[in-house]
Amino acid sequence: MTAVRHVPMLIGGEEAAGRGVFEVRDPGRAREVVAVVEDGGLGHADAAVAAAACAGARWKRTPGEERALVISKAADDCEAAAGALAPLLSRENGGTLTESRMDLLRGTALLRDFVALAPGFLAPRTAETGTHWLSVEKAPVGVVALIVPWNSPIVLTMSKLGPALLAGNTVVVKPSVLAPAALTEYLRHLAALLPPGVLNVVHGDAEVGQALAAHPAVRKVSFTGSVAVGRQIMAAAAGNLKKVSLELGGNDAAIVLDDADFDVAVPRLCQGAFTRAGQICFAVKRVYVPRRRFAEFYERLCATADGYRVGYGLDEQATFGPLISARERDRVRGLAERARSAGAEVRELGRPTDAVDWDAGHYLLPAVVRGLEPDAELVAVEQFGPVLPVLPYRDEDQAVAFANGTEYGLASSVWGTDTDRAIGVARRIEAGATFVNSHNLSSLSFDMPFGGVKGSGLGRERTALGLQEYVEDHAIRLVR
Ligand code: NAD
Numbered sequence: 001m002t003a004v005r006h007v008p009m010l011i012g013g014e015e016a017a018g019r020g021v022f023e024v025r026d027p028g029r030a031r032e033v034v035a036v037v038e039d040g041g042l043g044h045a046d047a048a049v050a051a052a053a054c055a056g057a058r059w060k061r062t063p064g065e066e067r068a069l070v071i072s073k074a075a076d077d078c079e080a081a082a083g084a085l086a087p088l089l090s091r092e093n094g095g096t097l098t099e100s101r102m103d104l105l106r107g108t109a110l111l112r113d114f115v116a117l118a119p120g121f122l123a124p125r126t127a128e129t130g131t132h133w134l135s136v137e138k139a140p141v142g143v144v145a146l147i148v149p150w151n152s153p154i155v156l157t158m159s160k161l162g163p164a165l166l167a168g169n170t171v172v173v174k175p176s177v178l179a180p181a182a183l184t185e186y187l188r189h190l191a192a193l194l195p196p197g198v199l200n201v202v203h204g205d206a207e208v209g210q211a212l213a214a215h216p217a218v219r220k221v222s223f224t225g226s227v228a229v230g231r232q233i234m235a236a237a238a239g240n241l242k243k244v245s246l247e248l249g250g251n252d253a254a255i256v257l258d259d260a261d262f263d264v265a266v267p268r269l270c271q272g273a274f275t276r277a278g279q280i281c282f283a284v285k286r287v288y289v290p291r292r293r294f295a296e297f298y299e300r301l302c303a304t305a306d307g308y309r310v311g312y313g314l315d316e317q318a319t320f321g322p323l324i325s326a327r328e329r330d331r332v333r334g335l336a337e338r339a340r341s342a343g344a345e346v347r348e349l350g351r352p353t354d355a356v357d358w359d360a361g362h363y364l365l366p367a368v369v370r371g372l373e374p375d376a377e378l379v380a381v382e383q384f385g386p387v388l389p390v391l392p393y394r395d396e397d398q399a400v401a402f403a404n405g406t407e408y409g410l411a412s413s414v415w416g417t418d419t420d421r422a423i424g425v426a427r428r429i430e431a432g433a434t435f436v437n438s439h440n441l442s443s444l445s446f447d448m449p450f451g452g453v454k455g456s457g458l459g460r461e462r463t464a465l466g467l468q469e470y471v472e473d474h475a476i477r478l479v480r
Helices: 042-061 064-093 097-122 153-166 181-191 206-214 227-237 262-278 291-306 326-341 396-404 419-427 463-468
Strands: 005-007 009-011 014-016 020-026 029-039 125-128 132-140 143-147 170-174 199-201 220-224 243-247 252-256 284-290 345-348 367-370 387-393 412-415 471-479
Touching: 005 181, 009 042, 009 181, 020 064, 029 064, 029 181, 042 132, 042 143, 042 170, 042 199, 042 206, 064 097, 064 153, 064 181, 097 153, 097 181, 097 463, 143 153, 143 206, 153 170, 153 181, 153 220, 153 463, 170 206, 181 199, 206 220, 206 227, 220 227, 227 243, 252 262, 252 396, 262 284, 262 291, 262 387, 262 412, 284 291, 284 396, 291 367, 291 387, 326 345, 326 367, 326 387, 387 396, 396 419, 412 419
Parallel strands: 005 029, 143 170, 143 220, 170 199, 220 243, 252 284, 252 412, 284 387, 367 387
Antiparallel strands: 009 014, 009 199, 020 029, 125 132, 132 471, 345 367
């Protein structure tokens, strides 16, 4: 039996106790408690914001290069800690060890990317004529609240925290109650090198999140999570007209063109749909295939998914792990059952790993579904689980109309061997990102911003656009 972690809050450079504690259970072995976490309330949110406000004056005066040095050193410490944190992360969010290692390593890589980018980005832009002098300067926004989900907590937090701190803001992070332990431990390595109060962590759920989003001393809230909560964050932030960044859900369409090479497309697309049991904001969530190649594609997709093994995250055999909670598993199962009742074929594929205690966790096998109407529930909602609808289309125009016929607009993909044509189709899709012949960020270069259009959010993360989310441009103009 692995030891149960105690997870404190961090307020003003000190570990802080809550008004009680809550437990984090292992989604793969639900009887096991992974961590006991100090549960914050409104008073703790207030104290964390006050600590961040107090630390702000000094941190923003610290030269940008010095801030970058501190974050760079912290990235080294985080990297050294990553190996030990991966199993803890898998045990709290159910991901495989590979998924957890990637989350930790990419989180650190993001910090380094921002360290490299920040000094140039933050340098003032000046212009001068005989009569005028102008300086456009990047000032920090102030106290920033970062409210994050459980599925890739390290990457999703670092894509906010890196630019926020480097730009001179002070921060309160609110992790998800479902996976707060590895993230808090990671943040402790960062906080240890920062002046007290620059980085604070408060635990708790909706009440604490709402308090931060509404707090009059918080100048910006950056949120990653569901569309429904994103709306509430935006409403709460309206009180003092906070800046808001929202990275929300998606219903990513994959359009397979009639010249697609199935040897390439099927395994990549399948991975894009089922990694982390489909619990990724930009997973492939629906697939559109030309009618004349539909049957072949469907069989190939089913054959690939049938090779998958579902099991405990720490089991090296597992292709993917459990869903995050019994409620989520039942919700996804309900979507599949209603699709079946409506006359669709729901093909359950793959098999459990040899070692898994199936009933002890929230496991679901991968399923591929055909025979749905284009506006069926499973096609229209973000399923956020391993049940993938595949639908035929008549021509490119119809495929693009299907892809765009949603309030979501996070990512998407187009698959074809004529890449000029595929890129042409990609341009017609309403999304923050469209991949051609892939559907993942593994080959992500630092030059690619990430974020959604329409109901999938506001703003962009990564790149200079990600830094821009955490600054106010201050124009200073002198007339001689
Ligand atoms: P969630 O919206 O339930 O929770 C996210 C965070 O918000 C958690 O910290 C939670 O405690 C907090 N929260 C919950 N209710 C709140 C409220 N009323 N006010 C303020 N804060 C509140 O999301 P989740 O279940 O943790 O994550 C799954 C969702 O997140 C999916 O929809 C997924 O697509 C989306 N997501 C998006 C991205 C992206 O980059 N666009 C990345 C990962 C996940």
